[in-house]
Amino acid sequence: MTRQENKLQMSLLLIRLTVFLVMFMWTLDKFINPEHAARVYEKFYFIADLDNPVMYVIGSVELVVLLLFVVGYMKKYSYGAVLFFHAISTLSSFKQYVNPFEGANLLFFAAWPMLAACLALFMLRHSDKKLSVR
Structure with a gap:
């Protein structure tokens, strides 16, 4: 492996690990504080009345996808799902981008x-x- 290939692989690994970290924390929220996660779904995705068992199921599916993602398995599907999840999350926050200096909206630009x-x-x-995993 060339030095350039090694740099690329290390960079991709660091991206994978840090994206996993952020998304893992959001997934943990569904288990630790499902009421908060349900409010997020209602405010940003317009899906209301999600009770705790539903949040646990959503969190479980996300957790499986994230574990596949972090170990680099089934990349087309796990990386694609993570991209899809985060794209939906980013795009659903449109109101925060329109009013960046209200409250904590500026933080949404990190997405x-x-x-x-x-x-x-x-x-x-x-x-x-x-x-x-290969």
Whole structure:
């Protein structure tokens, strides 16, 4: 492996691990504080009346996808699902982008570089080999 390939693989690994960290925390929220997660779904996705068992099921599905993602398994599907999840999350926050200086809305802009990182990781998934299940 060339030095350039090693740098690329290390960069992709770091992207994978840090995207996992953020999304894992959002997934944990569904188990630790399902009422909060339900309010997020209602406010941003317009899905109301999600009770705790439903949040546990959503969290469980997300957790499986994230575990596949973090170990680099079934990349087309796991990386694609993570990209899809984060794209929906980013785009559903449109109101916060229109009013960036109200409340904590400015923080929502951090979603865009992460979305670009998810897209880059998906596009370069064949090069993401470090600590990856083959």
